[in-house]
Amino acid sequence: MGNHTNPSLARKRLSTLAVTTTLAAVGVGVIGTGVANAATPAGVGHTQVNPALDTAAALNSVKVTGADGLTVTADIAGTQIAEAITDYTNVHVTIDWNEDHVDPQAIDVHPNSGDAGKPASNSVAHTFKAPGTYHVTVKVDDGSGGAAKTATKDVTVFAAPTLVAAVSTKTPAPGSPVVVNLTGSSVDKSAAGATTTIKWGDTASDSVLTGDPSKILTTDAKLSHTYAAGNYTLSVQLNDGLGNANSKTDAQTFAITVGANGKIVVNRASGSDHYATGDRYTTGLVIAQRAWADNGKAATDTAHRQQAKAVVLATGVAFPDALAGGPLAKKVGGPLLLTDGGAATTNPDVLKEIQRVLPPTSATVPAASSTVYILGGEKAISTGIENELTAKGYTVKRLAGADRYETALKIAKDGMGDPSRLILARGDEGTNHNGFADALAAGPYAANVFGGAVVLSNGSTMDPATKAYVTSKLHVGAKNVGVVGGPAVAAIKTIPGSADLYSASFGNDRYETAAMLADKFPHNVTVGVATGLQFPDALTGGAYMASIGGPLLLSDPTALSDATAKKLGLIYTTTPEVDIFGGEKAVTPAVANAIATLVKVATIGKF
Structure with missing residues (x-):
């Protein structure tokens, strides 16, 4: 083993660590190019050189291939090991991604049966949780008893642009505007030159908007367009504007049908219409099938459904x-x-x-x-x-x-990236286990109008973690917290100094509160209606309304609630569609017929 320290000894080729990227869970990362190769540590003499790793063998190149991402792949093809090493069982290569709570990963270096100089597998992939620059380290130990050798390289990854677009209506009347809503879209903080391009699909010029799409309000005139009668394909494309080979885009399309008379339609989404057993689960499936295309087929989907x-x-x-x-x-x-x-x-x-x-x-x-x-x-x-x-x-x-309160915080922080704005609504059981209504009506409002996540109060109080989180969003001059429902209003008042730092929406009951939220939407959008006494249909229906940019109204299942009837009566000339979520036990025929009568529709269709 003495000649293992001789640096001129012939070596087997084991690996050279390269870093590539692939499309990842939260976005697209770009590996920074032009990073210097790892240098030999200063002051290392021949007797200290570990033969498992050549002095320039690790992290000496960076390649970006195909789709990039927060996921990076460390490839060790090229690193050299001394010819004398024949037992690979004691050779260990690990990658430390230098990310909190992430252990180093091992790379298998056992040779293929046909070529003892090449490893059977030579790469590992890792998905970073957030954009940033990470000091990645490779460590090689040949098992000979000498000191293991390491080399490092800084790897920078970026978040992908995420387009979450919705249109106010897909079936407008002639001369009635279609408004594009970009709430929920995002780009990496470094992508200052991001652009959102809307191609209306007729002879009108494209609308081009610059900057962070999440900060573009629906009141911007560039987001609104009116059509003549006919069929059109509206497309929206978000480009992060990085201006190089790593620049990424995200896109959505919508089918716009402008009728000659602009008639309203009323549809019911019910699992019983499509499945042998119609229940809360199958109703959710019917709703999903209305909005989302078969995987990989969104480009050719005749209904122009989105790719999930x-x-x-x-x-x-x-x-x-x-x-x-x-x-x-x-x-x-x-x-x-x-x-x-x-x-x-x-x-x-x-x-x-x-x-x-x-x-x-x-x-x-x-x-x-x-x-x-x-x-x-x-x-x-x-x-x-x-x-x-x-x-x-x-x-x-x-x-x-x-518990439910901490889960809501996890959704806000980890699932939605800790948005700057949030809605507070009650999440306790309430009377007869029906304390869900305000939060479900608040979902589409939070997703499309106010912006941000929904967190929960315990009736008129908050647990310490929720109170601290809500407090962190309260700022003078910027009402970043919206409060929905009377119990939640009582809860936020327990925060000292919160007065005038939030906006509130609350009515005499759950139906009036939902109607007040609907007032904050444009009046030319599709409107959803679900029972206010059970949660499942309002949950899946509310998520659908969030995806298309419309409000969710609630009603007593046996008699159309006054506040809901008043709202529908006011908007019947402008809304293109009313969607009822749930079967006839959830929303009785009497309620459905009352809705149809209010909006002057003779026949209720099916999703």
Whole structure:
């Protein structure tokens, strides 16, 4: 073993660490080029050189290939090892990504049977949680007893542009505007030159807007357009403006149909219309199938449905962990589905729907495009369901806290990237386990008008963590906190000095509160209606309304509530569509017919 310290000894080629990138869970990263090769440590003599790693063998090149991402791949093809090393079992190569709470990863260096000088596998991939620059270190130990050798390189990754666009209506009357809503879209903070381009699909010039799309208000004239009668394809493209080979875009298209008379339509979304067993789970599937294309086929989808980028999965048994899920579904760009969380496996029809809209991870599909967000802990969604989805090839991200309040905070911070604005609504059980109404009506409002996440009060109080989080968003001169419902208003008043730092919306009951939120939307958008006494249909229906940019109204299931009737009566000449969520037990025919009468529609259609 003495000649292992001779630096002129012939060496086997084991690896040269390169870094490549692939599309990742939260966006697109770009590896910075032009970084200097790792240098030989100063002052190292021949007797100190570990033969496992050549002095210029690690981290000496950076390549960006194909789609880039927050996921980077460390490839060790090229590093050299002494010819005398024949037993690879004691050779160890590890990569330290220098990210909090992430352990170093090992790379298998055992040779292929046909070539003892090449490793059987020579790369590992890692997805960073956030954009930034990381000091990546490779360490090689040949097992000979000499000191292990290391080399380092700084790796910089960026977040991808995320377009979360919605249109106020797909079926406007001639001369009635279509408004594009960009709330929920995002670009990396470094992408100062980002542009959003709207191609209206007729003879009008494109609208080009610059800067962070999340800060572009729907009142901007460039977001509004009126059409003549006909059929059009409206497209929206977001470019991060990095201006180099790593610049990335995200795009969506919408089919716009302008009728000669601009008639309103009323549709009911009910699982019983399409499945042998119509229930809360199948109603959610019908809603998802209206909005989201088959995976990989959005470009040719005749209904111009969107390509899902993720799925949000919640239990259909209880509401607490799912209350904050609507804005998350809008943010990540996918449907919110329900399953029996206590079961060992996913509801079979729900699993089929996940597989329909979302491809599993593969060589061509990165984790970013196959993520299922699970809401709540193991009592809400079992480990069996999580394991099943993982086995099917999906990247599963569980957002869970010790209780419903902490889960809502996890969704806001980890799922939605800690937005600057938030809505506070009650999340306690309430009378007869129906304390969900304000939060569900608040979901589309938070996602499209106010912007931000939904967090929960415990009736008229808040737990310490929620109170601290809400307090951090209260700023003089900027009402970044919206409060929905009387109990939540009482809760925020427990924060000293909070007066005049928030906006509030609360009525005499849940129906009036929902109608007040609907008043804040443009009047030419699709409107949703669900029962205010049960949560499942309002949950999946509310996520759908968040995705298309419309409000969610609530009603008593047996008689159309006064506040809801008044709102529908005021907007019947401008709204293109009213969607009723749930079967006839959830929203009775009497209520559905009353809605149709108010908006002067003779026949109620089906999703």
